[in-house]
Amino acid sequence: MAADSEIPPQSLLQAASQTDAAFQKIPIIDVSNATNPDPAIRHQLANQVRDACINVGFFYVKGHGIPEEDITNAVEAGKKFFELSADQKLEFDSRKSSNFKGYTALLSENNDPNGRGDLHEGFDFGPEGNDENSQGEKNAMSGANVWPTKYVPEFRDSVLSYYREAIRLGRSLFPLFALALDLPENYFEDKTKEAAAIMRVLHYPPQTGPHDDRVVGIGAHTDFECFTILWQQPNIQALQVLNADKEWINATPIEGTLVINLGDQFARWTNDIFKSTVHRAINRTGVERYSMPLFFGTDYNVKLEAIPSCVSPERPAKYEVVTAGEYVRARLQAAYGH
Numbered sequence: 001m002a003a004d005s006e007i008p009p010q011s012l013l014q015a016a017s018q019t020d021a022a023f024q025k026i027p028i029i030d031v032s033n034a035t036n037p038d039p040a041i042r043h044q045l046a047n048q049v050r051d052a053c054i055n056v057g058f059f060y061v062k063g064h065g066i067p068e069e070d071i072t073n074a075v076e077a078g079k080k081f082f083e084l085s086a087d088q089k090l091e092f093d094s095r096k097s098s099n100f101k102g103y104t105a106l107l108s109e110n111n112d113p114n115g116r117g118d119l120h121e122g123f124d125f126g127p128e129g130n131d132e133n134s135q136g137e138k139n140a141m142s143g144a145n146v147w148p149t150k151y152v153p154e155f156r157d158s159v160l161s162y163y164r165e166a167i168r169l170g171r172s173l174f175p176l177f178a179l180a181l182d183l184p185e186n187y188f189e190d191k192t193k194e195a196a197a198i199m200r201v202l203h204y205p206p207q208t209g210p211h212d213d214r215v216v217g218i219g220a221h222t223d224f225e226c227f228t229i230l231w232q233q234p235n236i237q238a239l240q241v242l243n244a245d246k247e248w249i250n251a252t253p254i255e256g257t258l259v260i261n262l263g264d265q266f267a268r269w270t271n272d273i274f275k276s277t278v279h280r281a282i283n284r285t286g287v288e289r290y291s292m293p294l295f296f297g298t299d300y301n302v303k304l305e306a307i308p309s310c311v312s313p314e315r316p317a318k319y320e321v322v323t324a325g326e327y328v329r330a331r332l333q334a335a336y337g338h
């Protein structure tokens, strides 16, 4: 066994009280052993995940098992869609949909209230085929997806193949997050039955002109859900993560990895022991950039209530209890203004 497994494990609250959120680097974690039959190996991996979650809120995963071909096909389909004319793309305008699905044009979103609109366009979709069991008040994005099949016939199959792979990866991470929180490995299983994950394909045109922190690809924000699985285009530096000293740390793409970042559902659930870290993206490279985030949340009827292992007399519960569905709906309405 590795030497660090001989160090007596620190309690979660103890570890959380000694965090170093002025991180300079984003850790890389090899998750190929996430489902290893040896519990000692899974625990060791969960310790790395804990460190990343309480100090940074971001980590790269390698050994994620998503075939390169699924990534390429999804990105290529996205590129073809964004190359359509503005009028063609607006046939799928998400403002026409009651559930935030479809196309969002440049500048129609504003993630940072101090910003002037985000310089990216996007296409949003969710799970297919579970409309019946996920309808209703509780689910802000339930209901049918829209697909640009008439212009890009392979779009739906290509992005959904990647989506399914990313969901598989996301499901394999929940037991690690549970162990990292001193919880039973299956803690999140009954809370993530629907895999209420929304995925986006994003396009950031290159930005030129004078530097203005209010005009960026995606303004400074935190994500809403438990965690995000982000593919970002290789060789393009755009994504930046804010540390506790208010320095922007580059999340440079690393070949063969995906970025995982925690969102506000996890921060609320863990009473801020898991960090939902502010980030933004600016594409000043002179070339087009594409990225694909998938936001993995809990089922929308789950109450986001501080987990007992994350609360103590020194660290009382900080957030009022809301359901995941109420929370996501409010945040989406604030970002998209509808």
Ligand SMILES: O=C(O)CCC(=O)C(=O)O
Pocket (backbone or CB within 6 Å): 200, 202, 218, 223, 230, 232, 238, 239, 279, 280, 281, 291, 292, 293
């Ligand atoms: O494109 C990126 O690198 C970041 C996207 C992002 O932060 C988001 O969609 O929430």
Ligand SMILES: [Fe+2]
Pocket (backbone or CB within 6 Å): 221, 222, 223, 228, 279
């Ligand atoms: Fe984000």
